[in-house]
Structure formats: structure tokens, C-alpha cells
Amino acid sequence: MKIIAVVSAKGGVGKTTVTANLSTALRREGRNVLTVDLDPQNALHLHFGGDPQRIAGTSRATLAGEDWRDVGFVSPTGVVVMPYGAVNEDDRRAFENRLESRPRWLADNLRALDLGPDDIVVVDTPPGPSIYMRTALSAANLALIVTLPDAASYATLPMMEGLVQTYCIPRPDFIDHAFVINQVDNSRLLARDVSQIMRADFGERIVGIIHQDQSVCEALAFNQSVLDYDPRCQATQDYLACARSVAAALSAFGPAS
Ligand SMILES: Nc1ncnc2c1ncn2[C@@H]1O[C@H](COP(=O)(O)OP(=O)(O)OP(=O)(O)O)[C@@H](O)[C@H]1O
Numbered sequence: 001m002k003i004i005a006v007v008s009a010k011g012g013v014g015k016t017t018v019t020a021n022l023s024t025a026l027r028r029e030g031r032n033v034l035t036v037d038l039d040p041q042n043a044l045h046l047h048f049g050g051d052p053q054r055i056a057g058t059s060r061a062t063l064a065g066e067d068w069r070d071v072g073f074v075s076p077t078g079v080v081v082m083p084y085g086a087v088n089e090d091d092r093r094a095f096e097n098r099l100e101s102r103p104r105w106l107a108d109n110l111r112a113l114d115l116g117p118d119d120i121v122v123v124d125t126p127p128g129p130s131i132y133m134r135t136a137l138s139a140a141n142l143a144l145i146v147t148l149p150d151a152a153s154y155a156t157l158p159m160m161e162g163l164v165q166t167y168c169i170p171r172p173d174f175i176d177h178a179f180v181i182n183q184v185d186n187s188r189l190l191a192r193d194v195s196q197i198m199r200a201d202f203g204e205r206i207v208g209i210i211h212q213d214q215s216v217c218e219a220l221a222f223n224q225s226v227l228d229y230d231p232r233c234q235a236t237q238d239y240l241a242c243a244r245s246v247a248a249a250l251s252a253f254g255p256a257s
């Protein structure tokens, strides 16, 4: 099992969209994929045809002492989806307190699922430092930092690298951190310039460049991944290329337990 934490300092950069479409693309590449929503927005399952009224999820299951196997569902494209679940404010705070007191909550629950050595877990998180980001980074083999090609996002990258340093680097099973530049519009000079600067700064750590593509937003409106909604569009090709780079980064390290 390899765990990828999808993180960003800024909100709205595309973490949930990247989590959903990268999971689908990795599945297309033949991998078994489990995706975990660690964001109280509980939006990830909507990318997989989840029922908007669905309330089951890992937060409720944890508070009720239930097994994760009872809250997940398999998407039409074969990705296993663990929603956060719908909780009221008191339960959300109780769940976050539970996470604070159980730093290995994510790793322990995933281990109990008996996934294979090549299976991939992709974890979505809310923006910025939080107990959710800490939980995801503390279990991750790969930290995937999502950023937009603009100055505001670029300015947050040292902070994100600092968080990775704090929560991931001391662990021997941590592979590396990598970047996905999302919503690249090459008709814009600034996007081209910032992407070029990021390439110079981070080189091979940039494992994905996802172009801005209307099909991405439309796919969510149809509760689908962009790969299913528009197989020929630019973003679909970008996600497939990203999945291959991510799989290569994971396999270069060898199977992990
Ligand atoms: N490549 C893309 N092209 C066009 N629109 C995109 C692309 N990627 C993401 N979006 C849009 O950007 C918006 C924000 O995406 P998303 O919700 O995934 O961000 P997020 O980082 O998860 O947000 P939050 O920080 O609130 O969790 C959505 O409307 C999504 O459809």
C-alpha cells in the first residue's frame, strides 16, 4: 500500500478535483485505488457518482465505532471511495478531537483493510494546516502539493515544504514530495512564467501539469471524473500523464507495506 496525501496551503486550487481525477487515472493504469476524503466539505464522493444526500463516512463511523468497510462504496469506474460523511458541528469537533488523540488513526484504519503492496490510497484534505492535513501527512508515502500557476500560490510553497519537512521527512517510509500545477492556461503570460519558474525550482518533482479545461467543471456537474466525461479533452490526457508519473515515483521506491 502506498499513501498519497493531496495538500495545499491555499484553498480552491483543485485538491479535491486532483484527488478524484488522479484516482480515476491511476485506476485506468491498472492500479487498485482507494480514495479517502478527510475534508468536512464532504465533496469528494460527488466526483464519483455519490448520492448528494449520502451521510455515511469515516467521521461518523469513527464516532460510532464502526468499521470502514461499511462506509465506502465502489464507483462505476472501480475506485473505492471513503467519504468524510455528513456530521453536525458537535460531531465534527468530537471527531477532530479523536484525531488529535490518535495520530495513527489513518494508518491503523488503512492497515485493517489489508490492501495489497501495489494498491494506492489517495487522501484529500482541506486547505492549510489542520488536524486533517497533519493526519494525512503523518501517514503519507508521497505528499502531493497542488498549486495554481500564480504568484499567490507560488508564495505559499515554502510553507508547504516546511509542513512536509515536519510531518513526513523523519519517517523512513516517506518517499518524497511532488507538485501538481493545476489550471494552467498557456494563453496567459503570467501562467507561463510562473510554470517556468516552478519547473526551474522543482524539476522532476513536478509530476503533473493540468491545463485549465472547461470539461473539468462540467464533469463534476455530471458527478463524473473528467476522464469519463470527456475522454479526449486536454485535462484527461494531463491526468493520465500525471498518473504515470506518480506511479513511477511510487514504484521507484519499491513496494511498501
Ligand atoms: N483543470 C481545471 N480546469 C478548470 N477548472 C478546474 C480545474 N481544476 C479544478 N477546477 C475547478 O476549480 C474549482 C476548485 O476546485 P476544488 O474544489 O477541487 O479545489 P480544492 O482545492 O479542493 O478546494 P478547497 O480548498 O475548498 O478544498 C472547482 O470549481 C473545480 O471545478
Ligand SMILES: [Mg+2]
Residues within 6 Å of the ligand: 014, 015, 016, 017, 039, 041, 043, 125, 126
Ligand atoms: Mg477540496
